[in-house]
Amino acid sequence: MVSVILPAAGRGKRMQAGVNKVFLGLLGKPILYHTLKAFASVPEVGELIVVTGQDEVAALRRSLHHVPGLPQVKVVTGGSERQYSVWNGLKASSEQADVVLVHDAARPLVSRETIEAVIASAREFGAAIAAVPEKNTVKMVEDGIVTATPERAKLWAVQTPQGFQRSLLVAANEKAEADGFLGTDDASLVERYGAKVHVVMDSYQNIKITTPEDLIVAEAFLRQRKSTKEALLDAAAKVHDFLHNRKD
Numbered sequence: 134m135v136s137v138i139l140p141a142a143g144r145g146k147r148m149q150a151g152v153n154k155v156f157l158g159l160l161g162k163p164i165l166y167h168t169l170k171a172f173a174s175v176p177e178v179g180e181l182i183v184v185t186g187q188d189e190v191a192a193l194r195r196s197l198h199h200v201p202g203l204p205q206v207k208v209v210t211g212g213s214e215r216q217y218s219v220w221n222g223l224k225a226s227s228e229q230a231d232v233v234l235v236h237d238a239a240r241p242l243v244s245r246e247t248i249e250a251v252i253a254s255a256r257e258f259g260a261a262i263a264a265v266p267e268k269n270t271v272k273m274v275e276d277g278i279v280t281a282t283p284e285r286a287k288l289w290a291v292q293t294p295q296g297f298q299r300s301l302l303v304a305a306n307e308k309a310e311a312d313g314f315l316g317t318d319d320a321s322l323v324e325r326y327g328a329k330v331h332v333v334m335d336s337y338q339n340i341k342i343t344t345p346e347d348l349i350v351a352e353a354f355l356r357q358r359k360s361t362k363e364a365l366l367d368a369a370a371k372v373h374d375f376l377h378n379r380k381d
C-alpha cells in the first residue's frame with residue numbers, strides 16, 4: 134500500500150492572495166482538489182495525508198467529506214517549515230504503507246504516469262524523485278559575481294512526487310531532526326542519510342503554483358487536457374455509432 138503526504142501548510146506569500154494558495158480555484162475547483170483527484174486515480178494509493186495550517190484543519194476535514202471517490206484521507210497540522218510539515222505527515226502515516234510519496238499540494242497537474250513511475254522506482258530502489266532536464270543555463274553567483282557554470286547536461290530541475298520506502302524516509306527524518314539539518318527537498322535528507330536516489334523523467338507540465346502567473350499557465354494546461362479528453366470521447370462515440378449503424 135502507498136501512503137501519500139501532501140504538504141499544504143504554507144502561507145503562499147509569493148502568490149500574494151492573502152490566503153493559503155492551495156485553496157485558490159483552477160477551472161472552478163480548488164488547487165488541492167485537483168491534486169487529491171490525481172492521486173485518487175491510482176489504485177495502489179490507499180491513504181492521503183493532507184498537512185495544513187492549524188486554523189484550516191477542521192474546515193478541511195469537513196469539506197473533504199463532500200469529495201467523492203477519495204481513499205482514506207487524514208488531515209494533520211503542519212509546521213513552520215515544509216520539512217517539519219512532511220515529518221508530521223509521515224508520523225501520521227500508516228505502518229502498513231511500504232512506500233510513501235511526498236507531493237507538493239501546490240502541484241495539481243501531476244500525471245498518473247509520473248505517480249506510478251515514482252512508486253515503481255521507489256519500491257525497487259528505495260528512493261526516487263520526479264525531475265525534468267534543466268532548460269536554462271544555471272550559474273553559481275556570489276556577491277553578484279559568477280563563480281561557476283555547472284555543465285547543463287548534468288542539471289535536473291527537481292519536482293514532486295518524491296517516493297521512498299517508508300522506513301528509509303523515517304530514518305532520514307530522524308537523523309535530520311537529531312542533527313538540526315534543514316533540507317530544501319525530501320530527497321536531500323535521504324541523500325544525507327547515505328541512500329541512492331533514482332531520477333524519474335517527469336513532464337514540464339507538473340509545475341508548482343507559486344506566483345499569480347502560474348495560475349494562468351495551469352488553467353491553460355487543464356483546459357487542453359479537458360479538450361483532449363473530450364476529443365477522445367467524441368472519437369469513441371463516432372466509432373460506436375459507426376459500429377451500431379452498420380447494415381451488414
Ligand code: CTP
Pocket residue numbers: 139140141142143144145146147148154155184211212213214215216218219237238239240341342343
Ligand atoms: N508547505 C508546508 N508547510 C510549510 C511550508 C510549505 O506544508 N511550512 C507546503 C506548501 O503548502 C506547498 C508546498 O509545501 O504545497 C511547497 O511550498 P511553497 O510552494 O513554497 O508554498 P508556500 O510556502 O505556501 O509559498 P510561499 O513560499 O510563497 O509562502
Ligand code: MG
Pocket residue numbers: 143
Ligand atoms: Mg514556501
